[in-house]
Amino acid sequence: MIALGAFHGLNPGMGWLFALSLGLQQHSGRVIWISLFPIAVGHAAAIVAVVLIVLAGLQVISFHRLQWLTAVLLLGFGIYKLFNYYRHPRWVGMKVGMRDLLLWSFLMATAHGAGLMVIPALLGVAEEQKSHHAGGHPAMLEGGAMLLAVGAHTLSMLLVMGAVAWIVYRKLGLSVLRQKWINFDLIWAVALLVVGGVALWMAI
Known part of the structure; x- marks a missing residue:
């Protein structure tokens, strides 16, 4: 989950590019950090929604059928994103408040399948809890x-987002985004397929 948080934080589509843009507009590094918090909360809310779905599914x-369902969904969505990685949801402009950032982050994480990507890890957490705590209230545990x-x-994602946005703001500047831009949408699609492959292996 920590590694996935760092990966999500690297992806500009999850929010750091938005926070950077707001900071550059207002000529303030402080605005970048302030903007990152509602973005992180919105992302966390999308993941929590997936937690609730997983708990309900269990x-x-x-458990085994849920593993198979997760693998199929990840591989299917990964294939879809692989052929549509250039399409981006457009819900807001650049003049936004903290509430808008939170909602935008929630919708963006949901649309990109960030929550779907962490389900295999969440199932691993559930399986570990079940094996270590046979009695009590398994669903609560x-x-x-x-x-x-x-x-x-979320903490891992926030730290990585903050570090990347700050480095670009203070050291590299926007020119690096024009000269050495990485197609993260394609990487994200491949990552969905990789996680789907891991989920399939776990199910088998």
Whole structure:
């Protein structure tokens, strides 16, 4: 979850480029950091929504079937993104408030499949809790462990986003984005397929 958080933080589509743009508009590095917090909260909310779906799924279908369903969804969405990586959701302009950033981040993380990408890790957390705590309230233990994982994921993402935005703002400047831009949308699509492959291997 921490590694996925760092990967999500590197992706400009998850928010650091938006925060950087706001900071450059207002000529303030402080604005970048302020903007990153609602972006991180919105991202975390999208992941928490997935946690709730996973917990609900574990109540109605078997763990093994949920693993297979996750693998199929990841591979299917990964293939879709591979052929449509150039398409971007457009919901807001550049004049936004903190609430707009939070909502935008939630929608962006959902549309890009950020929550879907972490399901195999969440299932791993649930399986570990089940094996270590046979008694008690398994759903509560699994949910608590997953929320802790989401917290670690979000903190990792926030730190990486902040570091990348600050380095570009202070050291590299916008010219580096024009000269050495990486097609992160294509990398994201490949990452979905890789995680889908891992999920398939776990299911098998």
